[in-house]
Amino acid sequence: MNIISWIMEGYNIYILPSYILTLLCIGFLFIRSIYQSKKAKNLLEKLLNSNN
Amino acid sequence: MNSIHSSWSNIFIAHIKRDILTNSRSLLDLISIVGFMILIIILFPLGLGPIKEKLNIVSNAVIWVGLILAIIPSLEKLLQKDFENGWLDQIATSPAPLEIIMLSKAISYWLIMLIPLIITSPIFAILLDMDLKNIPWLVISISAGSLAISLIGLSGSALILGARKGNILLPILIIPLMTPILIFGVGVNEAVKINESPFGNLFLLLALTLIYLVISPFISALLVRIAIGR
Amino acid sequence: MFDWLANPNRFKKITNKLEPLLMVISLLFIISGLYFSLFDSPKDYQQGDAVRIMYVHVPSAWLASFLYLSLAVSCIFYLVWKHPLADLISSSIAPIGALFSILTLITGSLWGKPMWGTWWVWDARLTSMLILFFFYLGFILLHNAFERKIDGSKSASVLAIIGLINLPIIKFSVDWWHTLHQPSSILKFDGPSIDNQMLIPLSFMIIGFGLFSLYLIIINVKTKLIEKKCEALILKLNLKEIL
Numbered sequence: 001m002n003i004i005s006w007i008m009e010g011y012n013i014y015i016l017p018s019y020i021l022t023l024l025c026i027g028f029l030f031i032r033s034i035y036q037s038k039k040a041k042n043l044l045e046k047l048l049n050s051n052n
Numbered sequence: 053m054n055s056i057h058s059s060w061s062n063i064f065i066a067h068i069k070r071d072i073l074t075n076s077r078s079l080l081d082l083i084s085i086v087g088f089m090i091l092i093i094i095l096f097p098l099g100l101g102p103i104k105e106k107l108n109i110v111s112n113a114v115i116w117v118g119l120i121l122a123i124i125p126s127l128e129k130l131l132q133k134d135f136e137n138g139w140l141d142q143i144a145t146s147p148a149p150l151e152i153i154m155l156s157k158a159i160s161y162w163l164i165m166l167i168p169l170i171i172t173s174p175i176f177a178i179l180l181d182m183d184l185k186n187i188p189w190l191v192i193s194i195s196a197g198s199l200a201i202s203l204i205g206l207s208g209s210a211l212i213l214g215a216r217k218g219n220i221l222l223p224i225l226i227i228p229l230m231t232p233i234l235i236f237g238v239g240v241n242e243a244v245k246i247n248e249s250p251f252g253n254l255f256l257l258l259a260l261t262l263i264y265l266v267i268s269p270f271i272s273a274l275l276v277r278i279a280i281g282r
Numbered sequence: 283m284f285d286w287l288a289n290p291n292r293f294k295k296i297t298n299k300l301e302p303l304l305m306v307i308s309l310l311f312i313i314s315g316l317y318f319s320l321f322d323s324p325k326d327y328q329q330g331d332a333v334r335i336m337y338v339h340v341p342s343a344w345l346a347s348f349l350y351l352s353l354a355v356s357c358i359f360y361l362v363w364k365h366p367l368a369d370l371i372s373s374s375i376a377p378i379g380a381l382f383s384i385l386t387l388i389t390g391s392l393w394g395k396p397m398w399g400t401w402w403v404w405d406a407r408l409t410s411m412l413i414l415f416f417f418y419l420g421f422i423l424l425h426n427a428f429e430r431k432i433d434g435s436k437s438a439s440v441l442a443i444i445g446l447i448n449l450p451i452i453k454f455s456v457d458w459w460h461t462l463h464q465p466s467s468i469l470k471f472d473g474p475s476i477d478n479q480m481l482i483p484l485s486f487m488i489i490g491f492g493l494f495s496l497y498l499i500i501i502n503v504k505t506k507l508i509e510k511k512c513e514a515l516i517l518k519l520n521l522k523e524i525l
Contacts, residue, residue, distance in 0.1 A: 014396050015334050018389040019320070022338045025381050026494065033501045040508040047515040207444070211437050215427040224423060225441065228416045231409075271440060278436045 063148040064156045071160035085122060085165055086172050092118040093176050104181045111180035112190070112241035118176070119169060119194065120230050123205060124223055126165055130157065130209045131276070141280050150273040154206060158268065162202040170194050186244050193240040196254060197233050200261040203268040204229045210275035232260055290507050293367060297500045304497040311490030318483035333480075335393040341488040342386040343411070345495060347452055349379035350414060353421070354446045357439035367503065369435045372442065373425055374502035378495050380418035386411055407463045410452045417445035 076082065096114050100106045134140050143153050173194050177187045208226040215221060239253035319337035353375045360368035390408065391401045402408065421438045428434035 012331070014332060014392045018335045018338050018392045019316070021388060022342065022385055025385055026491070029378060029381060029498055030494075033498050033505070037501055037505045037508075040505045040512065043512050044508050044515075047512055047519065051515070051519060211424065211441055212427070213437075214429075214433060215424070215437070216429060221420075221423055221427055224416065225420045228413045228420070229444070231413060271444065275437065275440055278433070278440075 060148045060152055063146060064152050067143075067153055067156040068160045068163070071157060072164060075160070075164050081126075082164075082168055085126060086168055088125070089118050089122040089169060089172075089176065090179070092121055093179055096180065107181040108183070111177065111182040112238050112245070114180055115173065115176050115190065115194075116197075116234050116237050116241075119198070120201065120227065120234060122169070123165055123201065124226060127205045127209045127226065128212070128222055130161055130206065131213055132209070135213055135276075135279060140276055144277065144280055150276060151269040154210075154269040154272040154276065155265075157272075158199075158203045158206040161206065162199050166198040166202055170198060183245070186241065189244040189250060190241055193237050193250070193254065193257065196240075196257045196261065197237040200233050200257070200264050201230060203261070203264040204233070207268045207271045207275070210272040210279070213275060213279040233257065236260065290367070294504060294507070297504065301497065301500060304493055304500070308490050308493035308497055311486050311493060313490075315483050315486030315490050318486060323483050324477070324479050332393060332396050335389055336480075337483050337487050339386060339389040339393055340484060341491045342382045342389060344488055345491050346379055346383035346386050346411070346414060347449055348492070349375050349382065349495065350418070350442075350445070351449060353379060354442045357442040360435065361439050361443075369439070370503045370506045371499065372421075372439065373435075374499045374506065376418055376422050376425070378498055380415060380422065382491075382495075383411060383415040383418060387415070403463075405463055407452060410448055414445075414448055414452065417442070417448060421445075 093114060096110065097107055100110070131140070134143075144150055146153065170191060173191055174187050177190055178184075182190070205226060208222060208229060211225055212221055236253045236257045240250040240257065243250040243253060315337065319334055323334070323337075325331055325333065353372055356368045356372045356375065359365040360372065387408070390411075394403070395401050421442050424441055425434045425438040428437065
């Protein structure tokens with residue numbers, strides 16, 4: 001209840017989505033980068049192993 | 053003895069003649085681009101309702117937007133046919149620089165595709181309930197802007213030369229490049245409508261044309277060389 | 283100097299040491315920036331709490347523009363000097379810059395509605411930021427639209443350089459035309475006209491986002507280097523089916 005009234009107070013309903021959206025986007029870029037990096041490293045290992 | 057410059061201009065004019073001959077074989081192409089433009093314009097009264105005041109307000113913008121949209125299908129084919137049948141490779145070995153030939157392509161495209169649209173533009177103005185006294189300025193502004201459209205369109209079609217999915221991509225690339233032309237072109241007509249001087253926007257439009265006249269042949273030639281080199 | 287950095291192994295060695303440091307420092311800046319902007323900075327005299335959106339809107343806008351400049355410079359390096367890493371750097375910058383440009387527009391809308399009463403207005407700065415997004419989008423699409431990757435790289439690089447004309451318009455549009463958007467307050471000839479207490483969270487957020495973007499770019503370039511090596515290996519081993 002307290003949180004909801006805090007969200008509705010003043011301009012928070014505009015401020016909070018801005019921050020949350022920004023942090024989500026940056027987090028998305030971060031996770032995507034790490035995921036692609038892991039995928040590529042796994043592929044490389046697999047190829048190097050199948051070579052040997 | 054011919055100087056270098058006279059042979060350049062001969063080659064330039066020869067290319068324009070060749071492009072006009074190959075592209076205006078069928079009267080059908082000519083009719084279809086004007087037809088496409090008319091269809092785009094028809095959509096607006098159908099959508100807005102034939103209320104004269106509404107159409108009058110949007111008429112300038114609709115004609116310019118229609119102009120930009122109508123040339124997109126033909127822009128894709130501007131360089132593609134020549135690229136596929138090897139003509140561009142031949143051109144690259146010509147004594148005249150590729151930039152001059154690209155300029156000739158832009159000008160021939162302007163002559164073939166845009167001159168008909170300029171000539172028929174009073175019809176579009178009437179269809180959209182524009183004041184008759186503004187029509188001369190409409191023709192002037194479209195003439196001033198259409199060369200710039202042709203030049204930047206040439207660069208755009210050179211960008212996607214040889215791409216797999218070029219047709220979907222071309223509008224996304226071309227339209228941001230055309231926005232200054234659109235803004236200033238409509239600006240001329242809007243200024244005339246409220247009885248202010250259109251010369252500010254007109255000179256900006258001409259300045260844009262001059263800038264594109266210089267940079268577009270170089271960019272297109274660079275891209276064509278990249279495409280040929282594959 | 284850039285030739286020295288071009289060797290992929292040297293790049294990897296240097297960035298391996300740099301990576302964790304960058305991530306920690308950038309996260310520190312972001313977290314402290316968030317603290318200052320959300321809790322410790324003053325309310326604006328006219329705008330109240332809503333000014334806090336500035337602390338995400340302005341960094342996003344600066345980064346969108348600065349990343350585009352870096353993108354175009356990297357493309358020039360690729361086209362003119364054929365620097366081997368330049369194309370990888372360009373294609374790593376593009377998604378980050380594109381996302382920041384959309385973020386600028388969305389946070390700007392969220393700021394504009396309570397403050398100036400409208401979600402959107404077609405003035406020069408908003409429109410040119412939207413066009414910037416389309417240049418990013420065009421770059422990414424063009425890069426992937428060709429059969430061979432190298433063709434896409436070259437074509438997209440030319441597009442990126444053409445789009446440079448947009449950047450001065452973005453920067454100076456608010457000074458040339460007086461419209462709804464606020465004029466420049468920071469990068470002016472006579473120094474910033476913004477209060478120090480607001481300048482600190484703003485700077486922290488800009489530096490934090492910037493360093494984090496650099497970190498992401500480095501990770502993505504290394505990923506692409508690994509992918510290149512994988513492709514070469516696949517060709518060498520003549521594997522028709524991978525996995």
